[in-house]
């Protein structure tokens with residue numbers, strides 16, 4: 001029976017990130033709230049073939065790495081060059097008992113699809129080393145003092161990524177044999193210099209290295225949740241009755257009659273609640289606050305609207321806009337429009353510019369025209385995570 005060789009991931013994170021700028025080295029900057037190094041660690045450590053992870057950081061930063069990654073990870077002090085940091089990591093793995101396979105990975109490549117690791121390990125079955133690469137899509141030219149010189153044939157050129165996978169004993173020996181006076185930008189060239197072939201497997205665009213400041217915006221965009229716009233509409237009617245206060249759009253409006261209903265009968269807020277629940281495809285106001293339930297008798301309708309707002313937030317969504325139309329002969333809505341907008345904006349916790357309140361009569365036609373009741377229509381526009 002053969003056992004798979006012990007496979008160790010070695011993440012190098014001891015660089016200064018000078019090309020990326022910023023107050024802290026790029027591997028400690030966050031993307032979607034998580035440190036770049038933590039993303040890289042999570043991606044590689046989460047692959048089922050990885051038995052242990054060693055991380056190389058600048059001397060003095062060991063406690064930062066442990067705080068980010070936990071105590072299971074082995075933390076090693078790095079060197080002034082990437083090559084030196086890899087060497088320090090390999091020696092630490094050797095001192096800890098060695099490995100069968102090592103995957104050497106840049107912390108600066110935080111997004112690692114598992115399929116890349118699968119391809120590397122498969123290629124390693126017949127070789128001492130394998131690396132992920134991508135083809136070059138642009139035309140390549142040499143420069144001669146600011147002008148274009150020869151075009152470089154690109155068919156055989158590849159962009160080299162990490163992780164780079166090696167038989168551990170072979171890459172350790174190659175590093176030890178390497179002339180310390182020379183640098184090397186990656187480990188595959190060190191292996192090759194020791195006489196071994198390096199297999200190429202297909203890499204992944206998501207593995208691109210964070211090198212420059214603008215690369216961080218690209219990385220944030222990669223992780224940003226995709227939103228979809230959802231629109232809901234609501235409609236409600238309540239009867240006007242003497243001796244009732246008139247609540248409309250969350251505002252107490254002076255009038256000779258008020259709206260009758262189980263709660264405070266604020267027809268405008270009720271239509272808005274239904275619009276928001278509609279956009280969520282989450283039932284209607286009656287299913288969340290049944291009129292048969294005595295606890296809602298006389299209840300202020302701003303509670304219902306705040307509830308709908310919280311349903312949106314709980315789904316990871318945001319309220320982009322609400323548009324309300326109040327349909328009545330009297331009272332006049334114009335004088336109260338901005339107070340209603342301000343109140344609704346406060347309940348929904350959105351800027352007032354996202355709240356529209358309009359009004360219309362029905363030219364004295366129908367129940368609204370006969371002043372028997374007031375109707376309201378609302379449209380709510382929400383952004384919800386696409387998968388919600």
Ligand SMILES: Nc1ccn([C@@H]2O[C@H](COP(=O)(O)OP(=O)(O)OP(=O)(O)O)[C@@H](O)[C@H]2O)c(=O)n1
Nearest residue numbers: 012013014015016017018019080081085107108
């Ligand atoms: N002395 C070094 C230099 C680099 N690295 C690591 O090697 C990876 C790739 O290197 P690079 O992108 O060049 O990172 P930096 O050297 O930090 O960047 P810069 O050259 O812009 O300073 C990074 O994860 C980096 O932290 C390292 O461990 N030790």
Ligand SMILES: C[C@](O)(CO)[C@H](O)COP(=O)(O)O
Nearest residue numbers: 082106160161162185186209
């Ligand atoms: C190892 C590497 O990421 C492979 O592309 C690259 O060579 C690192 O180069 P850098 O100059 O250290 O960024």
